[in-house]
Amino acid sequence: MLKLIWLIPILPLFGVAINGLLGKRLSRRAVGLIGCGVVLLALLVSAGAVLELSRLPEDARHFETSLGTWIPMGPLGDAGTMTAIPWGFALDPLSAIMILVVTGVGFLIHVYSIGYMEHEEGFARFFVYMNLFMAMMLTLVLGSNLLVTFVGWEGVGLCSYLLIGFFYDRPFDARTGLSCADAGRKAFLVNRIGDFAFVIGMLYLITTFGTLDYRAVSAAIVGGGEAHHAMLVAVGILLFIGACGKSAQIPLYVWLPDAMAGPTPVSALIHAATMVTAGVYMVVRMSTLYAHAPEAMAVIAVVGAATAIFAATMGITATDIKKVLAYSTVSQLGYMFAAAGVGAWTAAIFHLMTHAFFKALLFLGAGSVIHGQHGEQDITKMGGLKSKLPITFATFMTATLAISGIFPLAGFFSKDEILWGAWSSGNKVVWGVLALAAGLTAFYMFRLTFLVFYGRYRGDPHTFDHAHESPKAMTVPLMILAALSVAGGWIGIPAVLGTTFFGHDVNAFHHWLSPVVASAHAEGAETAHAGASLEFALMGVALAVALAGIGVAFVIYRKREGAAAAIAARFRIVYAMWRNLYWVDEFYEAVVLKPFYAISRFFAGFDRFVIDGIVNATGIVADIAGQILKLFQTGYVRNYALAFLMGVAAILVYLATV
């Protein structure tokens, strides 16, 4: 099965081809079957390949295959021989986790979409785009060199654009006047900025090392990396800027909240579980490079932590159910980057995996609520839905507990590992910021749950009467994801708990992943040697902060009526800042977009008047020349004869004088 890993990205393309060409003629059932079927096949092949990989000895878990040479080139940089970039796919423990998460969660979301998109136009088109996305994402994670990854990187960006603007003729945000198509465009353009930095980073890398293959680059860095330290830092930051675009970190996060214009399964798959995690994957993949460029890691840690808390504050005051989850995603991605920035690579991927489970569940649950509410997304018009949508409520609550980091659900273990990684690598400030953000996370997630499922219904009574639980196609994936949100963290139980309760280290996740990432702490950073008691203490602090957040949310939103409004009135300025998202979009509009539009208008005018003018002038000149020259055609033969004579005379004069 290992030999078939190239098939994994190709299988969804079959779905694209069939549904793309024949989709309009097939029944919805068939389209859904094909769309989900190819993903299921990819999942099975992935599972088989990973199983085979796990049977290999720990230090030899790497399998590479190639579909041929893509770009043959001459020798560059340190590499003395011909370099050629192949269409290479490689499976190692890191990509193994990624493909399982992508195909697994992806499959569940595809099945969910059959129910969710039931009443929508363009059913086949939706599955075509989703399958294309899966193909691109799998290319991204299975690529054996940066360029194949970049193909997938760009591909998922394209699919994101296509899927966000799926309802291309609908308006989206009444406050800003954005339509769904505009949102798609915004996502694509902001991504592009990151991609530009990514490409420059790749160019630096290939001109220095002569190769973009991950293993070769890592080997070259370990072998002679110190000579290129400045370049490595530059590359690290450039690649990270690309990751900021793709994974919505400051300052390129602005597209993610507006990406909620797309259908909810899209938000679940692309903007929670997979595409936005591509940046984290890339940073961890390049961990050797970052381990040799501590300055770049510092940048990553700072940006990640800042984003985590920044986005959390915006989630506290949002009123659209999907937007709350979007800000939450940005915040959680900040966590993952902060983890990578302090050197806790396995913790970052662990959180990526658990986050995929509970965030996808949250989005799908939100979709179920919206579906039952016939399109209503404003949480101020919801409430008391727990009796009407029981399964949705149960799974949503599970996910909320998980994301808040409550023991023993998945989120607890992954968040805890990140926090411990921050503290133990000496970055206590990062630890503090992340702990505070954890509290805020618990707060706004429970705020959301309370406002949607508890209390009195605040919307149109008619809608409440018609609210119903979603069909099986939607609720079964919810239940599966809920199970994963509960149990998913148990493969990563930290060593200290494992030894206490089981007698030995049962952190299977860490063991699986550690051979392929750089050592746990950046060179030169202080390694705090702490005992198990400190670790338990910090665990306790994290749990306490989470419970505090839940408690505050309970008091404000359940115990006292009107408490929320009173606090908002009291801290007017802070509330306005959070509610208006720190006016970042407006800032970009004024500082970046308006000058750009002005320049574009200038050039458009230039193009119209000067360049088109020159072209038109050519025509006009030809016309005028014609008008003048036609006067020679008098029609009188004698004039023609005279002209003839003059020509002959001229020739004779020339010949006589030469």
Next chain:
Amino acid sequence: MIDPRLVLVLSAVLFALGVVGVLTRRGAISILMCVELMLNAGNLAFITFARMGGGPEAQIFVFFVMTLAAAEAAAGLAIVIALFRLRGTTDVDEINLLKW
């Protein structure tokens, strides 16, 4: 005794006069007559060259030119007649349909 150069210049002058006539006259037949003038000027030059030792070809050439002039005059006059039948005039300035 006779200066050949004079004869040749004479033929050039005659030719030029013929050209002026072709360009200035309005009647088609008058133009044909001026063309005959030009042809004769050419013949004169040829004969001069023959007398100057230009070989037998020169006189043969005159022979042929004369024949050609006859044929051309015949055909040209036929055209003029056809034109007269069409237009009622031999004025070449009346035949100006190929103008802009």
Next chain:
Amino acid sequence: MELIAFYVLALLLIASAIVVITNRNPVTSAVALAFNLVSIAGLYMVLDAQFIGLLQVIVYAGAIMVLILFVIMLLNLREEVKAHPAGTFQRVLAPLTSLLFAIVIGRALWLSAPASFPDKPEGFGTAASLGKELFSSFYYPFEAISLLLIVAMIGAVLLAKRKVS
């Protein structure tokens, strides 16, 4: 003797040519042309090309001129009218250009010709010498030109035919 004949003939030549190109009456032009042709025949004789001179009188002055006169009379041509707007520009430019033309060619000829004729070659200008060349070296052109004459005749007949109504 020859020189006087030459000058007289030359004068006649120029004078008649001027009449041809300036006189508005077509018949007058035709008669002047006839004079011109005969003067040229005279010049040929002066230059010892007797056979050609004779041919000139017979073919040109005899046949072609008659043909032209016939057509003039057939078409009953009147005097030519004054200049047409097309001609105003012409009447100035044509003589100038022709003058230039004449000067260039005349100068070229003047510079390239010798100052006097060499001795007359044996049998120059006789029918015999001409015929000898015509029927040996120039046989094919001779036949071709006969064909040409026939074609011209046919063409002329066809072109001038009145359409059968």
